[in-house]
Amino acid sequence: MNTNRMNTSHVAWTFALGFSALAATASFSVAGATTYTLEDLSTLAGSHIWTDPGSTAAGLSRSAIVGHSITPAFDRSVHAFRYAGGSMIDLGALPGDLHSMAFASNAQGDAVGVSFDLGEIDVHGVLWPWNGGMVSLGAIEPRDVNAAGAVAGSIPFTGGVAGAVGTKHAALHLGRGTTDLGTLGGPSSMGMALNESNWVVGDSMLADSRTTRAFVWRNGSMIDLGTLGGNGSRALDIDGLTVVGFADTSAARPHATRWALNANGSIASKTDLGTLPGAQSSAAYAVSGTSIVGTSDDRAVLWTDGAIVDLNSFVDPNIYWHLTKATGIDSEGRIIGVGRHKGLTRAFVLTPKNPADIDGDGVVGPIDLALLIGAWGTNDSLADLDGNGTVGAPDLALLLGAWTA
Amino acid sequence: MRARWIALIACGIAALGSIHLSRADGQAPPPPSPYAVFAWSEQGMISTHEDFSSICLMPLGTTIRTQVIVRGEEPEILDGDATVTYSVPTHARSFDKTNFWTHAQQLFGVSLAPDIGRTGHGLSGTMTTAPGNLWQVTGVPVVPIDNAGRIDPYPVGLVKVTGNLGVGESRPVLGVSGELNCALCHGTGTGSPSIGVLQYHDAFEGTDLMNQQPVFCAECHADTSIGAPGKPGISTLSHAMHNGMLDAVVQSGLENVCLACHPGIRDEAQRDVHKAAGIECIDCHGDMTAMADTNRIPWVDLPRCENCHSGAGEEYEQPGTLYKDSIGHGGVRCTSCHGSPHAIGPATNPIDNQQAIALQGHAGPINTCSVCHTTTPGKPFFHRVNK
Incomplete structure (x- = not known):
């Protein structure tokens, strides 16, 4: 089994799911979740x-x-x-x-x-x-x-x-x-x-x-x-x-x-x-x-x-x-x-x-997406947008929902 | 007989002068009141600072003094049977304009309620009688920021007297400056000037103040102006500051080196008739060397009016008593007629002259007999005690 291909397919699959979750994405709550x-x-x-x-x-x-x-x-x-x-x-x-x-x-x-x-x-x-x-x-x-x-x-x-x-x-x-x-x-x-x-x-x-x-x-x-x-x-x-x-x-x-x-x-x-x-x-x-x-x-x-x-x-x-x-x-x-x-x-x-603005440049775009994918499966606090301890599909959905680029 | 006529003519001229000035000013004469109320700030202006998280050099606390004269053919000084209240209408709250109360427990070993000063008094309340025919309140924690957030080092207080004969009021200027700043010499790239002071003190005196913040300087260095006895064997705050700064301020390049620390560039501590005459700090107080002299007793060895003023048959301060504590004509306090130290009328700041204007229609020392006398006095005025 080609792990890399499988991983890529895995990402593509979750990316597709992420799109379908756009409509359900909630705005970020201020208390406790917002940073400045x-x-x-x-x-x-x-x-x-x-x-x-x-x-x-x-x-x-x-x-x-x-x-x-x-x-x-x-x-x-x-x-x-x-x-x-x-x-x-x-x-x-x-x-x-x-x-x-x-x-x-x-x-x-x-x-x-x-x-x-x-x-x-x-x-x-x-x-x-x-x-x-x-x-x-x-x-x-x-x-x-x-x-x-x-x-x-x-x-x-x-x-x-x-x-x-x-x-x-x-x-x-x-x-x-x-x-x-x-x-x-x-x-x-x-x-x-x-x-x-x-x-x-x-x-x-x-x-x-x-x-x-x-x-x-x-x-x-x-x-x-x-x-x-x-x-x-x-x-x-x-x-x-x-x-x-x-x-x-x-x-x-x-x-x-x-x-x-x-x-x-x-x-x-x-x-x-x-x-x-x-x-x-x-x-x-x-x-x-x-x-x-x-x-x-x-x-x-x-x-x-x-x-x-x-x-x-x-x-x-x-x-x-x-x-x-x-x-x-x-x-x-x-x-x-x-x-x-x-x-x-x-x-x-x-x-x-915006928590989805991972690189802090004021824009949620390709760079943030790349950073999130690069942290996939880890507990990277910046990319873990929903705070559940793992960077995954829900975080991808939130990032895509906040896209501004 | 001739002396009586001279006295009558003198008071008549003074009365006519005040009336003429009132008409020329276009202002209404003071409203009739059974009392002539004189109120002032004991020091004229105190220095303080906003941030107490590292150092307390000068704590908040203004002393307000009041003398009440019962107007009449033979005026009397009122030292009881009345209620004298004070407030600062445009500077009603201080707690959110400084972190003084956040650090009060650590600095002074006592928990102070917000807006209550070190002597237990707040920004409004009732004065009590004090020796010397006075009413007084100490430690009023007024700050140089008004209710609207505007910088104002000349807050105007409101003193109201309610007695058996009626009411009276006065509006003293309670000078307070936050201009005190150690930044001219101290300050580091990662800390405030206060931190720089503590680091310097630790390096040169072998102390460990950086780990004891906030530090109350007068806990060790005596400062009798705020009732701090200090510790034996340690120089007073005045000596420590003036001696320690001696070389540094001379190198500051300032024309008036006193302003390296004392308010005067933006907020005017000295704003009196002497300043208007071109007299500077050192002309009365002496230079830094004189201030650093260990033989000088801080807050006791201070300028005396009689050092420069003289007149045949005239008296000034009492022996061993400063201007701010002396009495004169009829037992009236010198400061009642002349104003606070550093704001002796006519002051260069218009706001400092308003109390005199309210009493007699013009600025300057109180020189209008009718402020206290309801009839023309039968005796001439002498600048002497009890005359």
């Missing part, structure tokens, strides 16, 4: 700058990532950036301002943030359109922008009293002007995010001038989202009717929290998302569909399928990366945030890696 490629966004001053704040990614859209970075200037100024195609671009600051920071980007790629000088009273809002340039938004400090161009943020509020600085009011900026959203009774509030229906979430002080509570604002009404039994809370993002942030438990520990809202803005449910095992705290920064990202005791985390995942578990410990916060996630599962790379603060992006 990790990319260091570097800084506007290059990869070796050791001066903080390094770089931080804050906003994510289909076309680009935005955030802020240290610049090459001796004055240690910080500038907003847009990152796309492996290149970081300085978005600049308004004339007369030294610093800028970008906080969010909408689906079209328009970014919003602030331009300012430290120690000055006025902070200026900025819109950086996707196709270049910058537009001053005046006194509003934007924190989020939706597809229609509505902006959520904060405006300074003095109550008409000279010298009464340090307090702000949450605000919604539409094309026709800016609306002061008020507070939950206290002196100050801040708008942090908005959905496509212009509902704004953020936090507000209560009348005691000490306690901060998460709120949702809708159609002129600001609602206190409450806590998990403790004192305070903050709302940091909203997607549709899902709000995320953190709230204090009865043990005075801040825990990441998900609030589900009804169509009229009332609270349908409030869920403690928990922490990593043994951790004291957690906070949720962004939500996309049912996926939520944030941090737990200085470790970037993902909540999905009812579980919390330490994103550092996807990182090779030998490359000296520690992911500290995940600040954004999109519908394709890309995750942005900030961490420490060799001890230096750096923005990162995690891109879900």
